Amino acid sequence: MEKVRRVERMVALTKLLVDSPQELISLRYFCEFFDIAKSTLSEDLSSVKASLQHFSLGTIETVAGVAGGVRFIPYRQGERAFAVLKEVQQRLQEPDRVIPGGFLYMSDILYDWHITSRLGEIFMTRFAERQPDYIMTVETKGIPLAVMVARAFNKPLVIARRDSKVTEGSSISINYVTGSSRRIQTMSLTKRAIPPKSKVLLIDDFMKAGGTANGMKELVTEMGGTVVGTGVLVATATPGPKVVGDYEALLVLNGVDEVTRTVDIEPVYCKPDEEA
Amino acid sequence: MEKVRRVERMVALTKLLVDSPQELISLRYFCEFFDIAKSTLSEDLSSVKASLQHFSLGTIETVAGVAGGVRFIPYRQGERAFAVLKEVQQRLQEPDRVIPGGFLYMSDILYDWHITSRLGEIFMTRFAERQPDYIMTVETKGIPLAVMVARAFNKPLVIARRDSKVTEGSSISINYVTGSSRRIQTMSLTKRAIPPKSKVLLIDDFMKAGGTANGMKELVTEMGGTVVGTGVLVATATPGPKVVGDYEALLVLNGVDEVTRTVDIEPVYCKPDEEA
Numbered sequence: 001m002e003k004v005r006r007v008e009r010m011v012a013l014t015k016l017l018v019d020s021p022q023e024l025i026s027l028r029y030f031c032e033f034f035d036i037a038k039s040t041l042s043e044d045l046s047s048v049k050a051s052l053q054h055f056s057l058g059t060i061e062t063v064a065g066v067a068g069g070v071r072f073i074p075y076r077q078g079e080r081a082f083a084v085l086k087e088v089q090q091r092l093q094e095p096d097r098v099i100p101g102g103f104l105y106m107s108d109i110l111y112d113w114h115i116t117s118r119l120g121e122i123f124m125t126r127f128a129e130r131q132p133d134y135i136m137t138v139e140t141k142g143i144p145l146a147v148m149v150a151r152a153f154n155k156p157l158v159i160a161r162r163d164s165k166v167t168e169g170s171s172i173s174i175n176y177v178t179g180s181s182r183r184i185q186t187m188s189l190t191k192r193a194i195p196p197k198s199k200v201l202l203i204d205d206f207m208k209a210g211g212t213a214n215g216m217k218e219l220v221t222e223m224g225g226t227v228v229g230t231g232v233l234v235a236t237a238t239p240g241p242k243v244v245g246d247y248e249a250l251l252v253l254n255g256v257d258e259v260t261r262t263v264d265i266e267p268v269y270c271k272p273d274e275e276a
Numbered sequence: 277m278e279k280v281r282r283v284e285r286m287v288a289l290t291k292l293l294v295d296s297p298q299e300l301i302s303l304r305y306f307c308e309f310f311d312i313a314k315s316t317l318s319e320d321l322s323s324v325k326a327s328l329q330h331f332s333l334g335t336i337e338t339v340a341g342v343a344g345g346v347r348f349i350p351y352r353q354g355e356r357a358f359a360v361l362k363e364v365q366q367r368l369q370e371p372d373r374v375i376p377g378g379f380l381y382m383s384d385i386l387y388d389w390h391i392t393s394r395l396g397e398i399f400m401t402r403f404a405e406r407q408p409d410y411i412m413t414v415e416t417k418g419i420p421l422a423v424m425v426a427r428a429f430n431k432p433l434v435i436a437r438r439d440s441k442v443t444e445g446s447s448i449s450i451n452y453v454t455g456s457s458r459r460i461q462t463m464s465l466t467k468r469a470i471p472p473k474s475k476v477l478l479i480d481d482f483m484k485a486g487g488t489a490n491g492m493k494e495l496v497t498e499m500g501g502t503v504v505g506t507g508v509l510v511a512t513a514t515p516g517p518k519v520v521g522d523y524e525a526l527l528v529l530n531g532v533d534e535v536t537r538t539v540d541i542e543p544v545y546c547k548p549d550e551e552a
Contacts (some may be wrong), residue, residue, distance in 0.1 A: 007286050008327035014290040015333050020390070051284035057291050085550045103443040105468065111428055111433040112295070137414045140435060150389055157387040159416060168383055169375040192381065 002054030006044070009034050014048055015172050017060065017072040022154030026069040032156065045070055063093070074152055075128075076121035084118045085250055088173055088233075094262040098229040102256045104263060106234070108206050108259050113148070113262055119250065120148030123231045126248060130228040132201035134158050134194055138187060138216055144231060149203050158193045162186065164211030165255075183267070187215045189223065196224030207232040208250065210242030217244060279551060285310050287546065290324055293336065293348040298430030299485070302345040320348055323342040324453045332356055350428055351404075352397035365507075370529070371537040374535055378532045382510070386417050389424070395526065396424030399507045402524060406504040410434050410470055411532050414463060414492055418481040421509060425479050433471045434476070437496055438462065448498050451493030463491045464497065472500030483525065486518030492497030493520060503510035510541070 013030065030041050051262065058074040076084070076168040088109060097105045109115055135153060137146035138160040150157040161168075163186065174189035200220045202213055215228045235242070235249035254264040280288075282329070289306065292322040316333045319334055334350040352360070364385060373381045377491050384389055405535035411429060413422035414436040426433040435443075439462065470476065493503045511525035530540040 004327070004330060005323075007283055007323050008330060010286055011290045011324050012285050012325035012331045012333060013288045013292050015328065015331075018291050018294055019393075023390075029544075047281075047283050048287050052291065053282070054280060054284060055288045056293075059287060099443065099445040103445075105443075105445055106465075107435070107444055107466065108432065108468070111423075111426075111435060113423060113433070114299075116423075117295075119429070140419070140437065143416070143419045144423045144433065147392075147423050148336035149391060150387075151393070156384065157389070157420065158388060159383070161416065167379040167381075169379075169381055190381075190383065190385070244497075265503065266497075 002039070004034070005130065008047060009036070010044060011080070013044055017048065017070070018058075018074075019059075020154070021072050021074045023236045024063060024067075024069040024071045029069075045168065046240055074121045074127050076118060077125050081122045081125070082269070084115070084122065088115060088119075089251060089265055089267050092234075092265050093263045095263075097263065098256055098258055098261045100258070102258050104234075104256055106205065107141060110233075111144050113144065116145045116148040117151070119145060119149075119233065120152040123149045124152035127201055127229045127231060130201065131199060132228050133198045134200045134225075135203055136160065136200050136216060136220065137196075137203045138162070138212060140232075141253050142203060144202040145205055146203040149201070149231070153201075157169040158189065160187050160216060163188065166194065168192075173216050174215060174222060176193065176211055176218065178209070178211040185215070187219055188213075189219050194220065194223050194225050198223075198225040199228045200225050202227055204230075205234065207242060207244075207247065210244040211238055213242070213244040213247065280310070284463060285312070286320060287319055290543065293324065293346070294334075294350075294478060295349050296430070296455070297334075297350045297428055300339060300343075300345045300347045323428075335474070350397045351401050352394060353401050357398045357401070358543065358545070360398065364391060364395075365527060365541055365543050368541050369539045370508075371539075374532055374534055374537045378534050380510075380529070380532055382481065383417060386509075387420050388418065390407075392424040393427070394422045395421060395509065396428040397401070398526065399425045400428035403477055403505045403507060406477060407475060408504050409474045409480055410438065410476045410501075412470075412476050412492060412496065413479045414488060418479060418509075421481055422479040425507070431475075431477075432488070434464050434465065436465045436492060439464065446469075448495065450491060450494050450498060452488040452494060454485070454488055461491070463488075463495055465495050468500070470496065470499050470501050474499075474501040475504045476501050478503055478506040480506075480508050481510065483511040483523065485515055486520040486523065487510075489518070489520040489523065 002045055052058050062070050094213050095120040099105050120134050123238045133153055133267055136158040150164050168190040171188045171190045202216050220227050230247040232249045237252050237254045249268050299502050302511050328334050334482045363460050375381050380507055411422055411426040411431055412434040442467040447464045447466045451460055478492050489506050497502050506523040508525050510527045510529050532539050
């Protein structure tokens, strides 16, 4: 490949790194792709890193050694995270979202990839230390959010089903009691989904009493894995203690008033930006 | 904001454009963000465009006028598309994917965002001329793929349910006959999902006789919209004509042999790269 100007190389380098968050790409791959020396690549990477950090757009991490390389980590914290949650709060407060029964219509936000890709980065930043091997959710509404969390972590996604499907082979099923409506439900997962001893991060869109998250936890335990964290977009303020012990919510729903059509919801404070 | 070097600006510019495919961003936004003149920004954008095209990583489109701006379009065609389909083919041919009953285990590939994000770009490239307003799928396995198609198009995603949910408000339900097993099933969609006269692109992971796609089509028609295209990842070779007339498959499954555990599947030829 003919030599290109430095700016053009930087553009392509940025595109390739940003397109595959968390993926370790070897220095040799880039050297061959651009036909440049390692020293030149190192200079380029420092510039990319400096620029991303300057504009708080994430960072580049270098792993030394034979199996080493570089990867882009899309950290989103502090003001850049809080602004996203404020936007979700504002949209959820729109009066026409209140559905008979005191429910809140959230699907359009949950299916909006602009929002979910940013929420995915926020969840990744919050749970980065737990180092999950898999991201798990249960069908249906939480799936797009979980897809984006899996993308930000660069880890495989696993989806538990409400029934077992013949097209997925043998599966493990559990029964669980939904914490709020006290109904017995079934949840199943194909045996191929999670190898034993896996560390699993649970992601869901909504938590009331925590029964569903608890069901997912049981399913993971049945398969010999460990739940290292539970993240939900919205949790209700009451009941206070949830069946599932440890969880983290990005927004807390204090209440929905069907008569006045007001929604009392607030984002949870984001830790300040330590990277910047 | 203090002035930064050109290369650093280019990195941030690339990141911001690539992160929001198809989103029209005003030139003024970038001028203010970087504190630069419009002429400088135009030069920067030409370089970004030249570089992306040089490495076949997509292109930048400029829309003139007051409501104008620039956007990144993640076209993926020709060899860059075919290589992705070849990879999917190879993975689907692994012998341990054959499930009793002659089914093919596909979930891990369908939930792998590396694959689905690239497939999303391929579908976008193929259906770009149809200009859909919404991307629609039915739960569950096709959702991550549809999320990525919606991302590549920068259009909202709509998910039809197998049952109607109280938390989504009033909905329209239809009954349809699955083309292959001849069973009657229900599919429903909340009335809020699609405004009348919308142009809808259907996306699903698998098509046998086309009954499910036909069901989605009926649902869209019920809501006053039009289906402008149907894209599936894998379609079976038999039955030949599908209930739904016009569709496009990325791979064709000729057959699964349960005894020898061989999977006969092939990618559909990709049009050569006209952009490059």
